[in-house]
Amino acid sequence: MKVFMRLFLTGIILAFAFSGNSLAKRGVNILEYFQARNVTGIYIEDISNASGDNLINLGLIKKEIENAFMARVSQKFEIARLRDKSDVALRMEITEYLWTNEDPVDNLIGIGGVAMDVAKQENYARMIAGITIMDTATGDVLWEDTIKATITDDTMTEQASYGRINERIVKVLMRNIFSRNKNR
Numbered sequence: 001m002k003v004f005m006r007l008f009l010t011g012i013i014l015a016f017a018f019s020g021n022s023l024a025k026r027g028v029n030i031l032e033y034f035q036a037r038n039v040t041g042i043y044i045e046d047i048s049n050a051s052g053d054n055l056i057n058l059g060l061i062k063k064e065i066e067n068a069f070m071a072r073v074s075q076k077f078e079i080a081r082l083r084d085k086s087d088v089a090l091r092m093e094i095t096e097y098l099w100t101n102e103d104p105v106d107n108l109i110g111i112g113g114v115a116m117d118v119a120k121q122e123n124y125a126r127m128i129a130g131i132t133i134m135d136t137a138t139g140d141v142l143w144e145d146t147i148k149a150t151i152t153d154d155t156m157t158e159q160a161s162y163g164r165i166n167e168r169i170v171k172v173l174m175r176n177i178f179s180r181n182k183n184r
Contacts, residue, residue, distance in 0.1 A: 030133065030143040030177060033088075034075040041078045042069055043086035043136065051127075053097040055162060064170045065090065072178075088142065089134050092173075095146075096128040097165070099158045122154045125161035127169045133177075147172045 034040050044065050047058040069077040080086035101123050126148065133143040149168040156164065 028142050031075075033142055034077075037087065039076045039078050040088060041080045041086040043080040043083045043089040044069075045083075045089055045091045048091075048093045051094045051097040056094060056097055056127075057162060057166065058094075060163075061092070061094075061166050061170065064166060065092070065173065068170050068174050074178075083136055086136050089136050091132040091134070092129050094127060094129045096126065098124070098126045099161045100124050122152045123156045123158075123161070124150065124152050125156065125165045126150045127165045129169060129173075131173060131176075143177065145176050147176055 044062050047061050049056055049058055066079045070079060083089055128146065128148045131143075131145050131147060132141055134141050147169065149165055149172045151161065151164050151168055153164075
């Protein structure tokens with residue numbers, strides 16, 4: 001009985017430790033932070049690339065992020081050209097870029113899904129990036145996340161994958177920032 005109680009309590013402690021990890025990672029509720037302002041000034045830092053792939057167009061990704069913030073309707077943003085003229089700063093580091101003509105088996109919904117995924121030959125692109133949003137006045141991290149974008153397409157060339165994955169990573173970024181489920 002004593003061993004069972006120890007295991008039970010250890011399990012509860014671990015469950016709380018890992019469930020709290022998501023809240024610590026996110027920081028404040030970023031939606032509430034943005035909604036508290038009529039207009040949020042945002043500075044997008046130059047994107048850094050730790051992926052080792054020098055063909056990624058970092059300037060294009062930065063421009064697409066700026067455009068995505070400016071297109072928001074529910075919260076208004078103004079792109080700041082200087083960090084000290086902004087409310088928040090967004091930092092992005094691309095940690096992985098992969099293109100392959102052999103789509104990895106990732107459809108694991110039953111044996112039929114795996115069989116179809118193995119049978120169909122498609123090209124695959126993946127980008128992973130770390131994102132941090134900081135309050136520029138205090139330096140506090142308000143929100144951080146690791147995001148992953150993937151594209152599978154039998155006609156996508158490696159050259160074409162760069163533009164498509166850039167667009168996709170920005171969509172994933174905006175979805176993760178502004179998703180009410182991710183910010184609870």
